[in-house]
Amino acid sequence: MSGGREPIRSYQRIFRPERRIYQIEGRSLPVPGGIPLRWLGYATAALVAVLALGSESQTVAILVGLAAGAAGLHVGGRAGGLAAAVSAFVAFWIAGFLLGLLDWPLRLVVVPIAVATLATQATPDGRRADRFALSWLALRLAPRRQALGRGLPSAGTRQLSDGATLWVAPDERFPELRRCRIRGAATVAFAAEVRIRRGGMRQRRLIARSARGRPRRGELEARRIGVGVGELLEVRP
DSSP states (O other): OOSSOOOOSOTHHHHSOOOEEOEETTEEOSSTTOEEHHHHHHHHHHHHHHHHHHHTOHHHHHHHHHHHHHHHHHHHHHHHHHHHHHHHHHHHHHHHHHHHTSOHHIIIIIHHHHHHHHHHHOOTTSSOHHHHHHHHHHHHHSOSSEETTEEOOOTTOOOOOTTOOOOOOOOTTOSSOOOEEEESSEEEEEEEEEEEEEESTTSOEEEEEESOSOOOTTOEEEEEEEEOTTOEEEEOO
8 A cells, every 4th residue: 555645535335346357358458457447438429529520410410409409498498408418519510520520540549548538537516527517507507596496587687488378467556446354443645645435234334435536425535444343345446
């Protein structure tokens, strides 16, 4: 064992040992520490991606855009899905053009090895490179403001979808009366004077309405009304 110290950026390296290949059919590999199985997976995936990008197939580009759009739709809604689909479609053609400038040894050997080595050794925040990349993309595609799992427009922006219903809750400063019923005991104050009259068989109902127009028989004007126990105040527009 070495007497020096080595920082551990993630406890997963302790509880989840990495599987490696040290020899094949009794012959040791000329690689110190062996080859991680994850490295082989990254290299294979990179080789397949290079072949797909180098094909310059429109069908493959559409499939890549649809897959990215579906993932973006799940994470960030319609806006995230559209952004992911367009970005993946454009990136497919740009990457294919750049790979086409390389010779086949660089394209089919060096690039997969470099991608696999970087993905195996890089741990930006202590996690594996693929997990970090997925989290980074999900964070960029997800809306910054959400409510009930749905994206919201930026602050200061008013937006209603088609067929949406907007409910307005008036407060005490609203100039018009809203229909309501209040059972006592209570004391009700209005912002302006209203006309009050009693009704019902036992005169236990108070009716309040706007003071505009001619007063009716038995109406009184007031801004504060006391509603007794068992009485009902009915406010009419």
